[in-house]
Amino acid sequence: MKPKHQRLFLICSALMGLGIAGSLVLVAFQDTLVFFYTPSDLLQKNISPQQRIRVGGLVDMDSPQQRGENVHFKITDQKETIMVSYHGILPDLFREGQGVVAEGYLMNPTHFQAESVLAKHDENYMPREVAEGLREQCK
């Protein structure tokens, strides 16, 4: 094979690879991108129960209730609160009054079914989205 053809072949296959990677990325972006909302956003925006989203804020004081394998708690941004249910064991750093991010589905405007709950591994931590969301709410 002449070097010229070889180069052509290489460039073609590289472009093809890039194209495939690009389309994979685009397709994945369409379905797997998860948007972040604060409890106030949830009231304003119409979010379908099929869309996977993240909700962040502070865990409302005295709200966590463990009922067997299910946990219910409220996430607040100091203006609005939303009820969150979760099946399983909460992460160790989940605490009242601390920042938390829940990922899952909004069943109806007041009830959120979480599939995962993220609390950070640092006692002083506040997720950046939560901090910014709270800052905007306080304005």
Add this chain to the structure above:
Amino acid sequence: MLSEFGNFLLAMGLGFASLQVLASTWGVYNKNQRYLTLGRTAAFFQGGFLSGAFLTLIIAFLLCDFSLILVSLHDHTQLPWYYRMAASWGNHEGSLLLFILILSGMAVAQAIFLKDPLFRARALTSQGFLILLFLFFLIMTSNPFTLLPFILSEGKSLNPLLQDRGLLVHPPLLYLGYVGFSAPFSLAIAALWGEERGPEWARLTRPWALFSWSALTAGITLGSWWAYYELGWGGWWFWDPVENASFMPWLAGTALLHTLRTGQLYRWSLFLSLLTFGLSLLGTFLVRSGLITSIHSFAQDPEKGLYILCLLGLIMGVAFFVWIWKSPRLQTQSLELMSRNGALFVNSLFFCLGLGTVFLGTFYPLLSDYVWGKTVAIGAPYFERTFIPLMLPLLILLPVGCLFREKNESGLRLLMAPLTAVLGAIVLILYHLYPLSLWAFTGIVASVWVIGGTAVAYKQARLSLGPTLAHIGVGLSLLGVSVGGGLRTDEMGILGLGESLSMGGTALTLQNVQQGKEGTYLYERVLLSYETHQISPEKRLYKPQDMLMSKTAIHTNGFRDLYVILGPYQGNNRWLIRASIIPLAPWVWIGGFFMVLGGVVSILGRVRVWEKKPSSANKRASFPRRREPRKTLAAWLLGSRLGGNDARGGCKWIIVFFLLLSSPLFAATSLEKRAAILYQEVRCPICLGQSIADSETDESQALKTFILEKLQHGESEEDIREKLRHLMGDDILLRPPFEDHTLFLWVAPFGLFLLIGLGVGWKVLRSLAHKKGA
């Protein structure tokens, strides 16, 4: 006192690092031997002083010198000595000092091992610059030896999550990997500067890249092991930005390692060397800067983010400028695509594609936030849909590439591609026969293929021991990941004393509960029995942070892990317990260990167990040497007739053998397991977003009963799916089997493979026609 001493050592280190840079540069320009020697000596001195500084910090932590801010923030007198030592690098300032220490260690190693004085001086200049930049950064913005104006009697202690034996070595190893890639970086800069020749440079750089790669692999493996037992749900990879940050340099470094086999890919290797270190810097610092949200960023300091970004921009800007400027002047040999080196080049392209998707997934949230003002998160599903389909063809090509000859490969070997397509078809068919997730099954077949193919390549003396071990490690890890991820069972239950939970037919019984105090924490320990084993998960309350931590208990027999975590107390002497059985989980890390071992063996030289490999560089490939095939386990198992020279035959038989071996695994799938897998696919009619497996509503209970009954009546999965679709509409299934975009996802890897196959076929035809014409 320690503060002044530490500052003095840092200042001396800074001085000698400047001397190292200046003397080396001067020596290179004037070709003056005395200055070259001076630069080399300065490297030893700065190494000594910086190690002294780090040692001083460790001593301050060990002695709990609370006059230092850093010590009072991260140390505690009640901690055992090894955690006090680990606390010194478990924070931003200390980890930065460790970073610099390794940079200077690499400089010392270069001063010792590089023989050519001019080349050495150039490498030392580049390495010295890096040390200077980061040392400046450390001293100006985050000096670990800053004094507290008053003295505290007790510190704030180390984050309890970091109080773990695995984590004693994980950060230093990971840093050794990250920063170790500064050596290939400096060697690349030196090569560009001095316009060195390719083959020599590649041979010279290989051990450095291997060393860093092995350390990084070990670091990542340890980190994922830690996440597995510490974070409490038994996963090993979360596609978290911090993990991606370590994974990206690993991908680039792996590509680099493969291209370093030859001088033919000189410019490309140089580029990859620069890229790998750039990604290491990006990983270490961008995540540290707090710009990206991650579930585990320790030792964070957001204020310094911008500064770090500038530093990174400067280093990479200069490096890539030098590459663009100088690399066209370098001599390279032409590369033949259909050869071993061509295959290695294709391999590195695949790695770069994978790297690109990981990069995009990691940084897209940042981009989206700053450019469009939308906060988004990208989780595991994105990476599973992009990275894995891109890596699958690479895994399939891996044994093919290993079997390639040095020159003039006929392309006939790529006939294995159809074989692979057939394997793909088998995967799809078996998927419909057995209720096993597609990825798990594909993973199993791919790992069998990789291990089998590697064994054959080793047997045919096409691979030396190091790469063989590393590739087998890849296969083992893949096997662990896909079997463990696809066939795990999770159970949760509320247990009182003497009550038990059924785990895969065996009872997990709660025997006893103990409470007590140990070191810096109070604990509540639950003793459970499983078969004849005792395991005891704990809840710990750490002082002085008042942090409650769960300690998982794992019982392993090498082939499966029993993974138990203690949930909250439920009242009435009852506890919530979650237990999982994860088959082949330990293999994930055994595979990682094999990869590291492969790296180490490669550094130590081409060690051969059974026979010495004669040099094959100048052999004509069209007359393959007759060679006694090496006896491998596989060859022995298959009998001498099959263990012959025919690579394709050997590979095929090994795969058939492994498939037969693994088939009982699928046939033995119990009714409950088949039902459980189906539950995952069926959408709960009430909560819509969830599968009935996760949902507790009455409707989903009813659906579960319906599915189980149908299975008991002997109906196949496809029948049941069809019935459900008929009764409740298409939406009832969470994963529509084949539809527009999903079809694309399932087919894309195979399609890519087919296209490559067609391209190669076309090329072979062309070359045949060419030969006839000539």
